[in-house]
Amino acid sequence: MKIIITGITSFRNHGVEALVTTTIDQLRQRLPGSNYLVLDRVPEYDATRIKSPDVAFAFDNSIRPLRASSLRRAVLKASNFVGALSREYQGTLRELRGAGAVIASGGDVFCSEYGHTSLQSHLEPLRTAADAGVPFFIHAQSIGPFKNEPDTEAFRAVARRATHVTVRERMSHRYAIETLGLPADRVTLTGDPAFLLTRTEAPWRQHFGFGDKSPVIALSTSQAICNWMGSDYEDHFKVWCKVIEWLRRELDAHLILIPHVQELSSRNDDRILATDLARHFQFDNHLQIAGGDFSASDFKGIISQCDMVIAERMHAAIAGLSNGIPTVVIGYSVKAEGILSDLLSPEQVKESTLIPLQDFLKVPTALKRIESAWTHRETITKTLAGNLPAMKERAALSFEVIARALK
Numbered sequence: 001m002k003i004i005i006t007g008i009t010s011f012r013n014h015g016v017e018a019l020v021t022t023t024i025d026q027l028r029q030r031l032p033g034s035n036y037l038v039l040d041r042v043p044e045y046d047a048t049r050i051k052s053p054d055v056a057f058a059f060d061n062s063i064r065p066l067r068a069s070s071l072r073r074a075v076l077k078a079s080n081f082v083g084a085l086s087r088e089y090q091g092t093l094r095e096l097r098g099a100g101a102v103i104a105s106g107g108d109v110f111c112s113e114y115g116h117t118s119l120q121s122h123l124e125p126l127r128t129a130a131d132a133g134v135p136f137f138i139h140a141q142s143i144g145p146f147k148n149e150p151d152t153e154a155f156r157a158v159a160r161r162a163t164h165v166t167v168r169e170r171m172s173h174r175y176a177i178e179t180l181g182l183p184a185d186r187v188t189l190t191g192d193p194a195f196l197l198t199r200t201e202a203p204w205r206q207h208f209g210f211g212d213k214s215p216v217i218a219l220s221t222s223q224a225i226c227n228w229m230g231s232d233y234e235d236h237f238k239v240w241c242k243v244i245e246w247l248r249r250e251l252d253a254h255l256i257l258i259p260h261v262q263e264l265s266s267r268n269d270d271r272i273l274a275t276d277l278a279r280h281f282q283f284d285n286h287l288q289i290a291g292g293d294f295s296a297s298d299f300k301g302i303i304s305q306c307d308m309v310i311a312e313r314m315h316a317a318i319a320g321l322s323n324g325i326p327t328v329v330i331g332y333s334v335k336a337e338g339i340l341s342d343l344l345s346p347e348q349v350k351e352s353t354l355i356p357l358q359d360f361l362k363v364p365t366a367l368k369r370i371e372s373a374w375t376h377r378e379t380i381t382k383t384l385a386g387n388l389p390a391m392k393e394r395a396a397l398s399f400e401v402i403a404r405a406l407k
Contacts, residue, residue: 001033002035002036002037002100003035004095004102005023005039005059006038006102006105006122007105007139008040008106009041009044009106009263011049012261012264014260014295014315014316015261015313015318017295018194018318019194020038020050021050021296023105024055026399027399029292030400030403037099039058039095040059041060042264042350046065049295055317056059056142059088061088062092062124065124066117066121087327087338092125092130096128098132100133101127101136102136103136105128106122106141107140107335109143110138110144110155111142111144111333112144112148118155118156119151119154126162135163136163137165137402138159138164138165138166138168139402140166140395141166142169142339152355159176160182160390161181165182165325166189167187168192168338168398169342171334171337173189190395190401191393191394194318194319194322195318195391195392196396198320199300200295200297200300200301204304206347214254215253216305216307217307218303218316219255219256219257219258220257220260220309220311220313221240221257221259221312224267224268225332228332229357229388231358232361237280239360239361240269243310244281250371251374254286256288256306257274257277257278257288258299258313258354259271259290259291260311260315260316270313275291284379296319300319300322303320303323304325308328309325310328310370311328312330314336314339317329321339321343321384322386322392324388326373328355328369328370330356330360331355331356331357337354344380345383348376348379350371351369352369352371352373352380353380357368
């Protein structure tokens, strides 16, 4: 059976890599003999991350009409009758129409934060599959809440045709059923697949020159978060400087900057912000950048040896949470609150582990929340230890749902 995975931008976003590698690993266990085609935006790079004969990568040409001129759209439409007019576009459509199943990954691609064109680009291959009668799954997503009617209706029209929808936190589960009106028997609460991601075991603390006497804290800073939310980049940078100063002064902590997303666009390359912070602190040895071409599993291994995580990237946060490490998430959408609320108490989320971006940009609030997380780290660790087994079972359930439907 050929299984096509959509919703993929690039493994340069290591959260995307974590989702896809785990999804393929888990489905191999349940659907032996299948092969996989990943439709994404940077297939040449992504193919270097998974080198296996049962996995192929290709550019998602189904999105071309969304980004084309009116003349080009007319040509693409005409290629439905004369295939030679656009062989690449028609080739992608043939793959989708001939698949055994299509699985829409991506984590939070079905929302309004990234714009209507982005949403439509992730819905388009699912429409093609649905029109061809191919079973498709909306897989382990945070969904909405959509900010306008066009986004809401575009998603709802496709989601109603899905074989099954799985969501990775309770807030999205309620939203999908109660607000969007999706059939309750075809929406299942699961968990993020990255909770099942394996980690690379290595002496990471020694690699970065940190010993065992001082705490080590991972900082996942996002180059893109201000762009998504319309916030001021310089204010954001200054707050991170104050956070780093506090961690060094009050905790004598060693710090590792985790550039979890390294897109080619300067607007979404976390290495830029990480390097600017390191430069601001004159490349202090106590502030290191995990700047190599690390895999998602490598980053999870690095984070596993830290004492706390402060993250603007959700999958860097999940790397911390899934290792049972106290993790503070700077959030801008439902995914942060939803995932944290499924693992921790309401008080722990409100007082320690969740900082909405607008609150993070207020230095006293940011420092108070981080200090609270550090002070209560033992209690947070204990709560995570009690809830993680159930969360990992939920993450596995998403693949059971797919396997049962296809068998």
